[in-house]
Amino acid sequence: MLDIRLLREHPEVLDAAMAKRHGSWDKERFQSIDAKRREVIAEVEQLRAQRNATSKQIGALMGQGKKDEAEAAKEGVRKINDRIDELTVQQNEADEALHELMTHIPNIPAEGVPEGKDDSENVEVKKWGTPRDFAAEGFEPKPHWDLGTSLGILDFDRGVKLAESRFTVLAGMGGRLERALINYFLDTHAKHGFKEFWPPVVCNRDTLYGTGQLPKFEDDAFHVLPDFFLIPTAEVVLTNLHRDETLPGDTLPRHYTAFTPCFREEAGSAGRDTRGIIRVHEFDKVEMVMFARPEDSDNQLKAMIGEAEFLLQELKLPYHIVNLCGGDLGFSARQTFDIEVWLPSYNNYKEISSCSNCGDFQARRANIRYTDPSQFKGSRYLHTLNGSGLPAGRTMAAIMENYQNPDGTITVPEVLRPYMGCDVIGEEKLK
RNA sequence: GGAGGGGUGGCAGAGUGGUUGAAUGCGGCGGUCUCGAAAACCGUUUAGCCGGCAAACCCGGUUACGAGGGUUCGAAUCCCUCCUCCUCCGCCA
Numbered sequence: 162m163l164d165i166r167l168l169r170e171h172p173e174v175l176d177a178a179m180a181k182r183h184g185s186w187d188k189e190r191f192q193s194i195d196a197k198r199r200e201v202i203a204e205v206e207q208l209r210a211q212r213n214a215t216s217k218q219i220g221a222l223m224g225q226g227k228k229d230e231a232e233a234a235k236e237g238v239r240k241i242n243d244r245i246d247e248l249t250v251q252q253n254e255a256d257e258a259l260h261e262l263m264t265h266i267p268n269i270p271a272e273g274v275p276e277g278k279d280d281s282e283n284v285e286v287k288k289w290g291t292p293r294d295f296a297a298e299g300f301e302p303k304p305h306w307d308l309g310t311s312l313g314i315l316d317f318d319r320g321v322k323l324a325e326s327r328f329t330v331l332a333g334m335g336g337r338l339e340r341a342l343i344n345y346f347l348d349t350h351a352k353h354g355f356k357e358f359w360p361p362v363v364c365n366r367d368t369l370y371g372t373g374q375l376p377k378f379e380d381d382a383f384h385v386l387p388d389f390f391l392i393p394t395a396e397v398v399l400t401n402l403h404r405d406e407t408l409p410g411d412t413l414p415r416h417y418t419a420f421t422p423c424f425r426e427e428a429g430s431a432g433r434d435t436r437g438i439i440r441v442h443e444f445d446k447v448e449m450v451m452f453a454r455p456e457d458s459d460n461q462l463k464a465m466i467g468e469a470e471f472l473l474q475e476l477k478l479p480y481h482i483v484n485l486c487g488g489d490l491g492f493s494a495r496q497t498f499d500i501e502v503w504l505p506s507y508n509n510y511k512e513i514s515s516c517s518n519c520g521d522f523q524a525r526r527a528n529i530r531y532t533d534p535s536q537f538k539g540s541r542y543l544h545t546l547n548g549s550g551l552p553a554g555r556t557m558a559a560i561m562e563n564y565q566n567p568d569g570t571i572t573v574p575e576v577l578r579p580y581m582g583c584d585v586i587g588e589e590k591l592k
Numbered sequence: 593g594g595a596g597g598g599g600u601g602g603c604a605g606a607g608u609g610g611u612u613g614a615a616u617g618c619g620g621c622g623g624u625c626u627c628g629a630a631a632a633c634c635g636u637u638u639a640g641c642c643g644g645c646a647a648a649c650c651c652g653g654u655u656a657c658g659a660g661g662g663u664u665c666g667a668a669u670c671c672c673u674c675c676u677c678c679u680c681c682g683c684c685a
Contacts, residue, residue, distance in 0.1 A: 202642050206654045213654090216666040220610040223665095235665040242665085407602095534621095538649080539639090 162526040163266055165259075169195060178269040181487035183278045186266055194262065198255035205248040212241050264370075265377050268522040270487050271459075271496040277486025283499070284486065289470070290479030292503045293563060303569070304506030305561040306437035309335065311569055313589030315438065327427065327442045333589040334581070338560070338573075339445060341580035342553045343420050346447040346472060350550060353468060355418040355449065360398035362421050363389050368401045371527030373493035373519075383424035383442070391424035395448035396547040403452065403529045407540045410533030414453040414461050418550065421446065438554045439504075439511065445553040451546040454531065455521065458544035459496075462518040465548045466498050469514040472551055475576045478559050479503040481510055495520040502559045513555050516548030 168175055172188055179186050215238050222231040275284045295302045309315025314335030320328040331339050351357055366388055369375040374382055374393060383391040392398055399417045408415070423446050434440035449468060453461040466482065473480050485497040494517035501510030521542035524530070530540035564572045571586040578584060 199642065202654085206642060209655085210653055212665080217611065219665050223610085231665080238665040 162263055162522065181270045182267060182490060183488040191262055194255055194258045198259060201248050201252045201255060205245055205252060208241050208245050212238050267492045268495045268520060270490055274490060274496050275484055275486040278488035280489045282486045283483040283489055286482050286484050288481040289474065292479050300567045302505040302562060302565060304437060305558040308561050308565055308569060312586060329438055329441055334586045337581060338557055339553045341577045342556055343445060343447060344580055345577060346551060347418065347420055349472060350418040355416040358399060358417060358419040360419055362392050364392050364398055365389055368397055371401045371404050372397045372523050373526060377492065380428045381426050383426055392421060393425050394423050394446065395419040395421040396450055399448060399450035400523055400545050400547065401527055404527040407530040407532055408452065410531045413531060413543065414451055414457060417450045419448055438558050447550050449548045449550040453544045453546060455544050458518050458546060461546055462516060465516045465546055469500055469516060469548055469550045473502060476574045478563055491517060493519045493522050503563065504559055505562045514549040514551055517546060519545045
């Protein structure tokens with residue numbers, strides 16, 4: 162959510178922001194609703210003032226036993242109330258319309274966000290590692306879905322049997338690898354000062370609203386029960402931990418992490434990434450969330466990216482980082498850097514972590530503030546950041562493909578060996 | 593699942609229809625006193641919205657006592673629904 166005063170007083174700022182996103186906003190509608198709303202409020206409040214004053218007089222008259230005068234005054238107030246009722250209906254309509262409009266407006270891109278209309282215009286800002294040259298080694302790399310199926314560690318058919326398409330079963334060392342990754346990620350974050358949480362994976366509407374998934378993206382949310390949802394990412398619950406709270410400034414920045422399963426409808430993604438475990442309805446992810454002072458949030462974003470990079474470097478997986486252009490920027494983000502890992506099956510880099518600075522956009526929606534008596538009176542909105550660190554599934558796919566051997570086995574990255582208890586993943590004996 | 597009792601300002605805790613945005617205590621802030629500190633004393637201390645304005649937390653108004661509805665000229669105070677916390681019983685891991 163943006164500051165309504167900004168839209169009112171500097172609509173040109175939003176014009177520019179929306180242009181950068183290659184979107185638009187209904188400025189005329191905003192201005193007419195806003196004007197109407199304020200007009201109605203002015204009248205209704207004036208009437209209320211009148212009513213409140215008269216009511217006090219009635220109290221006094223009753224005390225003096227002047228019943229007739231009191232009755233006459235009551236009649237006057239009833240008429241005022243009728244008018245207030247009419248106006249209140251109008252005000253509610255205006256409030257709802259304004260709220261509807263405001264909650265559908267995305268965040269304003271930061272200055273450093275490149276121009277561009279879609280992901281083809283994202284700007285690469287860093288490249289690390291060199292993709293393995295399988296041709297030089299004399300064999301054709303297999304995609305992880307083939308490797309996983311023949312090793313017996315990925316079972317797509319049974320995932321469909323248990324649930325539906327895009328649900329997967331990990332078997333044997335596949336499960337072990339998933340668990341190893343999760344533990345390795347969490348252990349690393351903990352070592353680096355992140356506080357670990359185990360939140361519920363079911364959340365309510367207010368929670369999804371706070372981080373910006375609702376109301377605009379209800380179709381993407383995974384519904385359970387009439388008004389509850391399975392979280393699409395731990396960002397949602399970690400950020401909302403502090404909804405309607407004011408944090409002492411000296412406790413910032415805060416670095417949080419959590420492992421949770423994530424659920425996505427993936428509505429509209431039919432036909433894309435249909436094979437393997439790249440895009441599924443349920444996947445495991447370790448998430449990072451930060452709460453920061455406004456002047457510090459850009460630095461914290463760098464720290465967050467560094468944390469995700471650390472994991473990939475230790476895993477020795479080649480990646481590059483792209484600065485998302487305006488047209489590819491997510492709804493709540495003011496700036497996002499995607500880390501993309503090399504996937505031989507795609508012969509390209511594929512998103513594995515998305516680190517965003519949301520500025521005060523989510524904080525305003527979720528009402529998360531901070532205090533700093535030495536700097537200002539009262540409280541202000543803080544900045545929220547989130548990033549994957551990392552998803553287990555896509556990381557597993559990347560490991561399988563990048564660490565595969567000619568015989569179809571998979572070498573275990575060194576940092577995971579203590580967790581895996583082996584150096585190589587071979588064929589599962591029981592299928 | 594059943595029975596009962598609560599949800600009030602940063603915290604504790606009054607308040608059962610009228611000038612209560614809300615007593616009192618604690619805490620916070622400012623001051624007096626002090627070499628300084630403590631103690632004591634004095635004062636002060638909620639937020640959103642609308643308007644005045646170029647602006648201001650400067651003034652006026654309005655809203656808010658878990659949330660939403662209702663009764664009333666008027667509700668923290670009465671009624672209804674929901675949420676939530678606590679106690680007891682039952683059930684289950």
